[in-house]
Every structure is written in structure tokens, then in C-alpha cells.
Amino acid sequence: MRERAQINKAAWEYRAYxxxxxxxxxxxxxxxxxxxxxxxxxxxQKYFENISGLKIANPCGSNGRIAVPxxxxxxxxxxxxxxxxxxxxxxxxxxxxGVAIRYVVGDFCEIDPARFGDSFDIVYAEGGxxxxxxxxDAFTMALHVITKRGGQxxxxxxxPFRKVNPSGSxxxxxxxxxxxxxxxxxxxxxxxxxxxxxxxxxxKLFPKCSLRYYTIGEIVxxxxxxxxxxxxxxxxxxxxxxxxPGEFTIVASK
Numbered sequence: 001m002r003e004r005a006q007i008n009k010a011a012w013e014y015r016a017y018x019x020x021x022x023x024x025x026x027x028x029x030x031x032x033x034x035x036x037x038x039x040x041x042x043x044x045q046k047y048f049e050n051i052s053g054l055k056i057a058n059p060c061g062s063n064g065r066i067a068v069p070x071x072x073x074x075x076x077x078x079x080x081x082x083x084x085x086x087x088x089x090x091x092x093x094x095x096x097x098g099v100a101i102r103y104v105v106g107d108f109c110e111i112d113p114a115r116f117g118d119s120f121d122i123v124y125a126e127g128g129x130x131x132x133x134x135x136x137d138a139f140t141m142a143l144h145v146i147t148k149r150g151g152q153x154x155x156x157x158x159x160p161f162r163k164v165n166p167s168g169s170x171x172x173x174x175x176x177x178x179x180x181x182x183x184x185x186x187x188x189x190x191x192x193x194x195x196x197x198x199x200x201x202x203x204k205l206f207p208k209c210s211l212r213y214y215t216i217g218e219i220v221x222x223x224x225x226x227x228x229x230x231x232x233x234x235x236x237x238x239x240x241x242x243x244x245p246g247e248f249t250i251v252a253s254k
Contacts, residue, residue, distance in 0.1 A: 235248050
């Protein structure tokens with residue numbers, strides 16, 4: 001495992017299982033997801049019509065909040081993630097929801113092509129994961145490797161505009177970290193996503209993450225260089241201010 005991946009693994013294995021349970025126990029979360037699994041896919045629902053029997057990969061799938069709804073809709077789902085704590089919660093969540101998912105723990109950029117190459121009908125990476133990878137080309141190449149010929153990539157993430165937009169708590173931290181420089185390309189040391197939900201004294205004990213924030217141009221180019229054909233590029237409004245971009249989605253085919 002690469003050095004920066006080891007740093008992020010240590011961060012995401014510190015009290016993550018405890019945090020997920022503080023938010024909702026696996027049984028509580030499962031009951032919520034089962035009410036309307038398709039709704040949990042938000043504005044990506046249209047890409048997941050008639051997915052029963054399809055093989056779907058969910059890189060950086062965290063606690064299973066996306067994998068379990070996909071499984072409830074009939075898909076054969078595999079999560080790739082770096083955290084054993086995330087895996088523990090996700091498998092408990094799947095069990096409570098009455099579905100099975102596969103969960104592979106490791107550095108996604110070191111994925112085994114012999115085992116996972118050309119395996120998945122849909123590869124769905126979402127929820128703010130790109131900044132954990134210091135080598136964006138290695139990440140998008142791994143996405144390409146596991147996608148079947150004729151398969152589809154759905155890549156959704158926070159909009160890089162947050163690098164120059166100081167509004168909102170999570171965006172403010174990115175703005176401060178990059179100095180408001182949209183073209184900042186430094187590797188930063190920052191907090192794991194859920195750290196702010198703990199007390200100030202507890203937060204001092206958290207390991208730091210290794211973070212790199214990209215521009216839209218860097219992201220789109222990396223997807224293209226990996227060998228994907230980009231079909232759609234969609235920008236979604238910010239949750240707090242609809243006049244500003246908040247997230248984006250790239251839909252591409254192999």
C-alpha cells in the first residue's frame with residue numbers, strides 16, 4: 001500500500017464504526033434505506049433503472065449507504081474501500097437490510113486486474129472521494145480497469161468551485177486550506193470527514209488525512225486519459241445557495 005493511502009487508512013479507521021453507530025445503528029439505518037432505496041441515490045436515480053442482476057462496483061463505498069440500496073434494487077454490489085471500520089458497519093447494515101454485498105478493503109489504486117478487470121456493468125463513485133487520491137490518473141485508470149467493455153462510469157463529487165468559495169462549514173475548510181487558490185495543487189494534511197462531530201478535545205487525537213484538491217479540468221482530463229468516453233458532464237447546485245455549483249456528475253462509457 002502506498003504511503004498516502006496508509007495515512008488515509010489510519011484516519012478512516014479511527015472511531016469510524018463508533019461514529020456511524022452514533023448517527024444510526026445498522027438496524028435503524030437499514031429500516032430507513034428499505035423504505036425507499038431508490039431515493040437514496042438522489043439525482044442519480046435515472047441511471048439505475050432495471051439494475052436487477054447487474055454487477056455494480058462502488059469504489060470508496062464507505063459505510064454501505066449506497067451499496068445497500070443498490071443491492072435492495074437487485075444489483076450484485078461490490079464495495080472497495082480502505083477502512084476496516086467502514087467494512088464492519090457496511091456488512092452489518094447489509095445483513096440488517098436482508099441483502100448481501102461484497103466488501104474489499106485495500107488501496108483501490110492497487111486493485112488486482114486479474115481478479116476484477118472488466119468485471120462491472122456500472123462503476124459508481126460518489127460522495128466526495130477524489131481529494132483522498134494524490135494520483136488522480138491512477139484512480140481513474142483503476143476505474144477503467146474494473147469497468148466492462150460497454151459498461152458505464154458514474155463519477156460524482158464535490159465541485160472544485162469550493163476551493164474559491166468560503167461559504168459553508170466544509171467549504172470554508174477547503175477554502176482556507178488552499179488559500180482560495182483554484183489552481184492549488186499541493187498535498188495537504190487535513191481532517192477526516194466526520195472528525196468535526198466529536199468534541200474539541202477528542203478531535204486533537206484524530207490522525208490526519210492526506211488531501212489533494214483538483215480543478216474541473218484535471219478531473220475531466222483524467223477520466224478521458226484513462227480511456228473513457230465522456231457522455232455527460234452535469235453540474236448540480238449548491239445545497240445552501242442554488243446560484244452556485246455544489247457537485248458535479250460525469251457519465252462515461254468504456
